[in-house]
Amino acid sequence: MAEPLRILFLSAEVAPFAKTGGLGDIGGSLPKALHDMGHDVRVMMPAYANIEAGYPGVGSMPLQLNVPTGSGVISAGAFEGRLPGSDVPVYFIAEHNLFNRPNIYGYWDDPYRFAFFSKAAFELTSHLDWRPDLLHAHDWHTAPAVVWLATAGQADDRFRGIGSVFTIHNLAHQGKTSWNVFEYMQLYTHGLAEEGYGEVNFMARGIYHANIINTVSPTYAREIMTYEGGAGLDGLLRHRQRDLHGILNGLDYDEWNPATDPRLPAHYTVEAREARDENRRALQAALGLPQLSNIPILAMISRMDWQKGFDLMGHAIHLLMNGYSGPAQFVVLGTGQPHYENMFRQLAGYHREKMAAYIGYQANLAPLIYAGSDMFLMPSLFEPCGLGQMIAMRYGSVPIVRATGGLADTVHDGITGFTFYDFNGDSLWHAIQRATYVYNTDREGWRRIQTNGMHANFSWQRSAEAYQQLYEWARAQMLYRG
Structure with a gap:
């Protein structure tokens, strides 16, 4: 058994609280598998409208987050729940104007919404009196957390030395926005070759700044390093190929089991499939x-x-x-x-x-x-x-x-x-x-x-063991640098 790690797990979607595809599935399943391996995993996501309205088993936390931004300090709250069938805590960042909306995505200010979420997540860890060993961020929505941790975060004693893993679920969605978002995040950094003049590409930023990058299958990891599959980021990905890995998503065998699925009129197994x-x-x-x-x-x-x-x-x-x-x-x-x-x-x-x-x-x-x-x-x-x-x-x-x-x-x-x-x-x-x-x-x-x-x-246990290896590599990089 490897040394237990404290893992800050950030995702825009976590099933069953919010899900539009595979991102939500991994958010709801991988932390449970990591927890079963002995790791201290804390999941954080935005408090969307369904959480604000009252979600069963989710309660308000008695705290106020004061998040510094280029527009001044913005106050936010938080809710707390558990991943169903587990002891894994899920924290929801609540800012009424940014997240209490009919849809998860599709707004002009999405980059600013998720940049705020990323900064607020670090503030919440301080309120929890809990210091992660590692940040695991998913897709461009949480790339701002990777960027902040690798830049301004290294000047903050609370977060210096924390490693990062960035998981690409779909390279086609990149979170492009104006350079003004860095002023909003109070970040000072340089441009990337993959960014146009005055542009920030959060997917590229996550790839550039993370210690370790992975995608959700080995073949996709190879495909995105090609011109045809790289969505304009293939050069950057080839530059980081030593740190780029592919790990298959798992399947929640508790939910998807023909022998027990309550939604089926007849249950069956591979040995007795007549039903x-x-x-x-x-x-x-x-x-x-x-x-x-x-x-x-x-x-x-x-x-x-x-x-x-x-x-x-x-x-x-x-x-x-x-x-x-x-x-x-x-x-x-x-x-x-x-x-x-x-x-x-x-x-x-x-x-x-x-x-x-x-x-x-x-x-x-x-x-x-x-x-x-x-x-x-x-x-x-x-x-x-x-x-x-x-x-x-x-x-x-x-x-x-x-x-x-x-x-x-x-x-x-x-x-x-x-x-x-x-x-x-x-x-x-x-x-x-x-x-x-x-x-x-x-x-x-x-x-x-x-x-x-x-x-x-296709169990999550196999995937979780592979992610554990990535976490250890990311930590080793930070220890080597330190």
Whole structure:
């Protein structure tokens, strides 16, 4: 067992309090796994509107944070709760004007909101009479904390010598803003080659200033050092490549377990999966599809966005529904850009006996889709990690994915699923044809692929052990410098 560490864990999203994607999942799961390893983890996030309105198990703290900014001292409060099912404390920075808004993101002053949060988090650690050994910051929203710690923070006895790890969840979102944000943060520093004149790029700043950088899959870590995948920051990432690592996100096995999932009509295991048929029939009934037992059900659960490969879907699904790989049914659940939503509505209207499109969000329908479908599609243009393919495998739905990012690291062609490389409709269609051919003609081979996927280990314990190594490297860097 390594020496227990005191870890300040900053994230704009922490499930179940706030979540729009994988960032929220890691915020709600990794700290619990680290705590189970003996580390003292304190999670901090903004107090969004749902917290201000009153969240079960979250209470107000009797303190006032006086946060110095270029606009003067701004006062803030804090709430305290626990990650569900754990003793990990979660602290919520409350500033009514900045965080009590209908949405998490999407405001002109987002860089200033999260810069304030980052500075307030350090103030809160002092009120807690707790000094972290290490800062773990996530995505550009908490990069201001990395920047402050590496610059002004080194002149503060309370924080000098604290190491930092910066995790990139999606390099495409970079937090670009005016240089005035540094005046707001009371920071004096130099520009970066990746920043335009008078511009601050918080993603670049996190990469530049952190001791250790990581992404959420090994393949994505390599992809972002290329011109095609680097979103303008590939040169900086190549410069820091010795400190750049890739660690797969884990899967919360307590939440995603077909043997215990309360949202399923029938539970099952890899050794006794016959009950999947009951979930299959329940899925067909819920979506108004004919309850046929001898044809594959293909499924997709996703945000409907260009990144997720929806530009490839129309032609492939039309061929599938017209029987070019044999009889099949198709189910899609998601919401997003209107032209993708309309595409699926039109396809579902044309193929009413074979296809169902649920445009929206239905929390209880997603597990039933994983448990009742035979194949799960993820044809992403890029995918830093992805959780859908991990859940699908655990529930016995064989993934068909483009071999990029975390999809390439988790799905192995012909072993745990089916993969394709070129980002075009023909490559997707050929992968679907290969999968349906095995399903229809080689049931023993199909069962072997399904079994391999259900046996795959994507536990957070494995990920937490890898993060622990990054923390030790970050601390060693600071001790060496000191």
